[in-house]
Amino acid sequence: MTLMQIALKNIRRRISKMTFILLGLVIGISTIVSVYSILEIMKTDMTKHVSEYGANTVLTADTGEIAFTYGGINIPEVLYDVKKMTMEDISVIDQLPLRSMIRVISPKIFGVLQIKEQNVIVSGSDLKSDFALKPWFKLKNDSDITNNSEIAPTESTEDGEYVEAPKLDLTRMELTSLPIFGSNILLGAVIAQNLDLNTGDSLELNGQVFSVVGILQENATQEDYQILMDIAAAQDLLGRPGEVNVIELGLDYSLGSEDILLAQIKTALPEVKITNLRKASLGQDEMLSNLTRFGVSVSILILLIGMLVVALTMSAAVRERTREIGIFRAIGFRKSHIVKIILIEGFFISVIGGIIGYITGMAVTIIAVPLLVDNSLTVQWHPWLLLAAIALSVIIGALASLYPANLATKLDPVIALRFI
C-alpha cells in the first residue's frame, strides 16, 4: 500500500465527483486548445491566401468610379475614364532605378469567351513567370487523366514546326518545362471538367485551334475556372494586342526600400493603381493578433472558472473525507502525507483532464475549421500541443489542489474522529 495507491483508489471510489472535477479541467483545456488551433489554422489560411498571390504588389489600371443615386436607389461603381495598361508599361518598370528589387514581373490579360454556351475566362500571361510566383501550381496526376496521357503532336508558333510535347508528368519541375506558348494551353481543373477536356485534346476558340498540354490540379482558386495561355496568344485571341489588365510584381524587400520603389512606380506610371498585398496582409495580421488576444483572454477566463470548479469540488471532497483524514492522522500519517495524497489525486485528474481536453479541443477544431476557413486545410495533431495541454492542466490542477490540500492539513483529527 502506497500513498499513490490510496489516491488512485479514492479517485475510483468517488468517480462522479472526480468526473465533475475532470469536466472543469476539460472545458478549460479544450477551450484553450481549440482557440489556439483555430487561430493557427486561420493564420495558415491567411498566409496561404497571401502567398497564392505570390506577387506581393499588383498594378492595375486606375479608373474613376462614381456612385449614382436614383431616388434612394444606389448604382455603385459606375466606371468612367477607364484607362488601359500596355506591354510598354513593363518596359517602363524595367527601367526603374530600383528595378533590382523586383524579382518577377508578370503581366496578365483577361477576357471572356463563350464555348458551348458557357462563359469561360481566358488568362494570358508569361506563364513561366506566373508559375514562379505560384509554387502550388501542379499538373493533374496521370491517373486523374481519363485518356490521352500522351500529348498529340502540336504546332509550335515559334518555328512553325511540329514538335512532340513531352508526356505529362506530375512534378512541378516538368510543369515549368511544358511548351506553353503559341496554341498550347493549360486548363484549370473545373473548366476542364466542365468542357470535358483532357490532356492532348484540342479546343477551338474564336476559330483558332488550341491544344491542351496540361490540366492543373484543383487549387480552390480562380485559376480552376480559367484557360491559361501565353500572353501574346491571348492578346491575339482577344483582339487586344499589347494590352495588359494586371501586372503582378514579386518584390524582394531585402534589396531596397519598398516605399521608394512604389513611389518610383507611381511617378513613372501615374495612371496605375498600386495595391500592396503585403501591407494588406499585415493589416489582416493585426486583426488576427487582436483576435488571438481576445481568444486567449476568453480561454484564461474559462480556465480560471475551471480552476475554481476544481478547487471547490476538491475542497468539498476533502470535507467529506474529514473522518478518513482523521483516521490517517491517528494511525501515523504526517500532514505532508495527507497533502501528497490530495496532490496525487489532483495530478492524476489533471493529466487525464489534459489528455481529454486536448482531444476535445481538437475535435472542436475539426468541426469548426470548415465553417471558418478553407476546407482544404487539414487540422494538425501536434504532440507538443498535447504535452502543453497536459502541462497546463497539471499546473491548473496543482494550483486548484493547494487550497483543499491545505484545508485537509487543518482538519482536527480529534474532531474528525469524534473523540469528544
Next chain:
Amino acid sequence: MPKPLIIIDNIKKTYKSNGEDVNVLKGISLNICKGESVAIMGQSGSGKSTLLSILGGLNPPTTGRIIIDDIDLYNLSQEKRSDFRREYLGFVFQQFQLIPYLTALENVMLPLTTTNYSAKIKLEKAEKVLEQVGLIEARHRLPNQLAGGEQERVAIARAIVNEPPLILADEPTGSLDTKTGNSIMDLFQELNESGLTILMVTHNPRNTSYMKQTVTMKDGLLRLENEDFLPNEPDIKAMYGGIV
C-alpha cells in the same frame, strides 16, 4: 516497582464553549506499567475519550504531561508526534473506522504505508496479523462485505500491525452484539497476554472483566473501581497493581 510505560502527569483540559471555560479534565495522574490492561469507565461526557485522545497525541492538554516510554509526547513537533503514533500506538476506534474503499488487507497495511518496509514485508506483516485475528480468508473483502465483528477484527489487526507497545481502544464493542463483543474482548485479552499494553475506554461493565484494572472517570477526575476518589496528587497516590 516496575518502571511505568505511561505516565499521565496532572493532565487538565479546558475548552471554550459559548465563551465560557469548560473543564473537561481537572487534573488526571496515572502511571501504567508495560503489559497492563486498563479499562476506563465512565458516562458520556465524563472526559474519558478526551483523555484517550490526549494519550494518543492527537489533542494537546491545557496543562500536564504525557510521557510514554520516556518520551514527553507534547514536547514533540506535530510531525514527530505523527511518527510516534505510528511506532508506539495502535488505535482501535469506535465503529471500526475502516477506510471503505480499501480491502481488509489494505486497511491493515495502512499504518505501514509511510514506513520504509518493502512491499513484500508490508504484505507479510499484514497477512500475519490478519491470520492472528482469524481473517486471512477475508483479506480481499471490502469493509462493507464484512460483518461487524469481522470489521472490528480488521481494526484490531490494523492497530497491531506495526507491533506497537500500546493499544488505545475507544468503545471497541460499542457497535457489536454481546457474543461478538465477547469474542473481541477475548482477542484483546490474548493480545494483552502476548505482552501488549492495552488502555480501553468503555462504558460496558462486562468488558472490565477482561481487563486487569479498571478506573472510572467522573466529572473530569479519575476514580479507581470501588473507590470514591483517586487522588491525583503524586505524593498521596496509592499503588493498585500496575496502577499507581
